[in-house]
Amino acid sequence: MTGTLHGVGLGPGDPELMTLRAHRLISAAQVIAYPAPDSGESFARSIAAAVIPTDAEEIPIVIPMRIERFPAQDVYDAAAKTLAARLSAGVDVVVLCEGDPFFYGSFMYLFERLARDFPVEVTPGVTSLTACAAAIQRPLCARNEPLSILPGPLPDAELRARLSGGAAAAIMKVGRHLPRLRTLIEDLGLTNRASYVSHATLPNQAAIPLAQAPEAAPYFSMILIAGSDPYANG
Amino acid sequence: MTGTLHGVGLGPGDPELMTLRAHRLISAAQVIAYPAPDSGESFARSIAAAVIPTDAEEIPIVIPMRIERFPAQDVYDAAAKTLAARLSAGVDVVVLCEGDPFFYGSFMYLFERLARDFPVEVTPGVTSLTACAAAIQRPLCARNEPLSILPGPLPDAELRARLSGGAAAAIMKVGRHLPRLRTLIEDLGLTNRASYVSHATLPNQAAIPLAQAPEAAPYFSMILIAGSDPYANG
Structure with a gap:
């Protein structure tokens, strides 16, 4: 049994605009990944901060600020490999997404790399x-x-x-x-x-x-x- | 002190896609209005059903199925008058909206009639x-x-x-x-x-x-x- 990859929309920024489903999935998560800048706080993580279990494994996906290519293919290749290892071990992975995962979101870069091999569920969010x-x-x-x-x-x-x-x-x-x-x-x-x-x-x-x-x-x-x-x- | 008119987005249908804020506002509401067909169940009400307090006043805004004009101006005129009475008495009114109140929603018909006289807060929802x-x-x-x-x-x-x-x-x-x-x-x-x-x-x-x-x-x-x-x- 492989784990499920969850793309979870967090809404536009106010933590109260998270959905009940996002709240449930994040509260129960063992592994949580999110985009993060190379310095400073992850905006996605900041929205969900109060809900993230203290014992969850956190996997920041660090997107360099000054990237020459668009998007940063090698960053997503490496992140997909990390998440695939958890999923293959039967652990669900929650990916935190600002707004909605499929509305101009970077979740698609993980989705296109992992959806062929693992079940994916997308939780839409307020855009x-x-x-x-x-x-x-x-x-x-x-x-x-x-x-x-x-x-x-x-x-x-x-x-x-x-x-x-x-x-x-x-x-x-x-x-x-x-x-x-x-x-x-x-x-x-x-x-x-x-x-x-x-x-x-x-x-x-x-x-x-x-x-x-x-x-x-x-x-x-x-x-x-x-x-x-x-x-x-x- | 007048009450506040709340346009509350409920998301697309799954009650778990309601936001935490929608959940809070509906749970605490004294007066709840929602669009309803002339026969059968209100879709908006059905999404929020489990959260509506049993002692809340419910105001269905009945939109006739076969309307000659688009939209049904007299229906919204009458509904706005009813809600204005509650707001003038200092009571907040929660209007339940399928999806998002400002994304092709009928909430705008109440908004345009009431926003000049009463404070309005819109809670966006998953579309x-x-x-x-x-x-x-x-x-x-x-x-x-x-x-x-x-x-x-x-x-x-x-x-x-x-x-x-x-x-x-x-x-x-x-x-x-x-x-x-x-x-x-x-x-x-x-x-x-x-x-x-x-x-x-x-x-x-x-x-x-x-x-x-x-x-x-x-x-x-x-x-x-x-x-x-x-x-x-x-």
């Missing part, structure tokens, strides 16, 4: 997407409105094409792309519909009009653009 | 979007891949334009639109990348290739279309 909508107190999308989810690093031409239709949009992973994105949104005449959110659900949350956003944005920040009229026909 | 990705065991979107979220009732021309770029997509609210959507996806050559999910996370969940989907789909069903290569550069 930053809806956490940011709650933070600005505005519906993300309504009725039959399309919603475009766009990573900020996409080239200008692709962002422009996808934003120009006037539909609701969320731009993820804003970070160092903020000045470029701000210019592009202004060019499209969408600034008055755009909000900026960083650190959603955490004590240092910012949720403000894009026009008031700071010069420098953290990686986990988002721009939400309302559709032409969120209450149209409402 | 059907990521629950469906977990069900088919495939990442929804990866790295810098855009994701299009498209309601199934959109006209063919708009769906076609938004699907033809080859990006990852999720088509919500499939229901009676399934035959039309299936034809359109086949025309675009995307059938082999498309999955069908209904009743995600519930005991009767279906998560299968679109080609194997049944003739008739429930309203809460979804089609997920993988991007050109979910593991590109992976």
Whole structure:
């Protein structure tokens, strides 16, 4: 009997936005893995910290800050090998995932390496997407409105094409792309519909009009653009 | 002191996918409102059933099955008036919301009627979007891949334009639109990348290739279309 690989979504940051299932799985875990920076605290671990059993084996998957290639294949190769050893010994492994494991998550790099050999269960989590909508107190999308989810690093031409239709949009992973994105949104005449959110659900949350956003944005920040009229026909 | 209106996301259906915060707010609630059909059980209430205090006042918001207008304005006008009376009396009101309150949710109809007069707090929930990705065991979107979220009732021309770029997509609210959507996806050559999910996370969940989907789909069903290569550069 092999163990099961659990990809467990933790939600956007507030530990109270963990699901009951995530809480149960983490509380009972013998082996817990999570992404971690090469210096400083793991954000995923910090969300779950109060729930991690003191006698659990913890396996940080250290992602170097300055990686030349994207993603860090050798890091995930090594981590998969470590986790495979536990799974082969019949022990379940819980992988802590910020947000949701399958929504722009790094869990997929472990999933693609291990899912052929071991049973995998994914526990979905609250995404930053809806956490940011709650933070600005505005519906993300309504009725039959399309919603475009766009990573900020996409080239200008692709962002422009996808934003120009006037539909609701969320731009993820804003970070160092903020000045470029701000210019592009202004060019499209969408600034008055755009909000900026960083650190959603955490004590240092910012949720403000894009026009008031700071010069420098953290990686986990988002721009939400309302559709032409969120209450149209409402 | 007026009460606070809480829009509380319950997740996609499995009660264990409720957040700890939703659990806390519902457990302590004196007044609980939820959408309900004119006959049969409220899906939102069924998710939270085990947590609702026996002495809480329950206010079903009955949405007639066959409504001529979209949405049912008079129903929400009347419900808002009922809830406003409790809030004015200083009592908090918890509104139970399937999935997430601001992700294609009917909570917005109460929000737009009450947010000017009363404090509102939104508790985000796990959406059907990521629950469906977990069900088919495939990442929804990866790295810098855009994701299009498209309601199934959109006209063919708009769906076609938004699907033809080859990006990852999720088509919500499939229901009676399934035959039309299936034809359109086949025309675009995307059938082999498309999955069908209904009743995600519930005991009767279906998560299968679109080609194997049944003739008739429930309203809460979804089609997920993988991007050109979910593991590109992976």
